Amino acid sequence: MKNRPKDDFFAHLEDEGIGVTFGDVQLKTKYSTVRPPDVSLVSRFSRRVPLKVPFVSAAMDTVTEYPMAIAMAKAGGIGIIHRAMSPKEQARHVTRVKRYMNPFIPDPICVFETDTVESVLRMKEEKEYDFDTFLVLNAHGKLSGVLTSRNFKHCLENEVYLTVGTVMARDDLVTAHPDTSFEEAFQLMRKCPGDGIGLLPLVDESGMVAGLYTWKDIKRRKSSETEAYNTDTDGRLIVGAAIGIGDAGLAQAELLVLEDVDVLVIDAAHGDTETIVDMVRVVKKEFPDVDVVAGNISEADAVIRLIQAGVDGIKVGQGGGSICTTRTVAGIGCPQVSAVALCERAIRYTHKDIPVCSDGGVTESGHAAIALAAGASSVMMGRIFAGANEAPGDIIIYPDGQRFKRYDGMGSQSAMERSSAARERYGGNGSGKTVPEGVEAIVPCQGPVANVISRFIGGVRSSMGYLGAETISAFQMRAEFRRVTEAGRREASPHDVTVIPFSPISK
């Protein structure tokens, strides 16, 4: 196995019993012929789950639900849907992400001509459908029309008792045969989007519905903007979801796999336990085609057990999170940059191709660059994304007008009170122990997550340019670290000036 310059640096520190984290080290610059705009940030979250940018939003109930996961995948990364909700609800979040870009719906939701508008509206609310268009079937189950938001609008409040058959659109309904490809659908709808409905139902010879294309999604997929999206082989956005342990975790995984989740993340505060290693083995046996990432760990020997169990990606980070009190409560953990570097080196020694995700502790783009250079293929962040528009939760406005969003550790008192998943993760595997290992916090509002990510992309690109690295693996090959002193750390931030508030550097 080829040694990398960084290996000796971290191994030497480890021999002396020293672990280092973000503020402790800096990267050495190198002769460079690489311009930051020319670098590629393509990477992987796990063996088969790609990333166009190496950023991942954390599986926390104040960070990642479907709006964040959609925004992350549109930015080229991935969001991991948290599990502090019922498995069914979590699966619905995955569906929303997978459906976002899907121009082909194999089993469109249909209603009958004899249904009342009121009953359709009730179903829409109960099932939390975020669309207003339904195919309409006659008494023989054959396609007879389409119900759209326009039909709903024309139906006054006191007319909701009307049947679907009387208000739906039935003219000009263009249909196609069941094996119409995406490209054929595009050509067909481009010629006749004039019906205004923007739908192409696929119908077999007997008039039965066999699928549906939507013009809105076809257009979206054809636009150049989608080149940056992180998509699966069917062009749908990529998404992950966290799962628990035992039979409940397995049942949860089954629901998620049915919705085509791209990666399951076995989410534990301590990933190097018999329970987690067994869970990896069981989930991989049950769902060999789906990638499984497990963690969290921070010691190099833990990677061997997870790899033997069949893991496809390893999450590294214990005690470094911004809202985390694990190190003060339990006195355990390893400073993050050492943890990443030593775990990644241990994986390389096994000759296995398993990416590391560095989880927690990042507060600026330079930290993300250091985590990647130290060996991570991706960087998971909670605090950085929690203030974005797409994070769950309301905006809290302080009397002085400052705007914040709530950001709670999953092991905080309130997260454990509101969720059994959080209790399972931090509460000692159901032993009833509920010592909080996290705090409840607020973070400033940040606007769209795309803006936050573009700052991080800029920072990592710049770092790669300084090192003359065109790709993330070249970055890791070339990276050399230097420890900084207290004075060096002071020098590294703006000093001896009054920084004007709200400039990008002060965020």
Ligand code: IMP
């Ligand atoms: P951050 O990006 O520094 O805010 O760290 C986020 C990471 O902290 C998450 O991805 C989790 O791995 C971890 N984490 C979340 N909640 C807690 C907690 O309550 N205690 C300890 N670690 C936590």
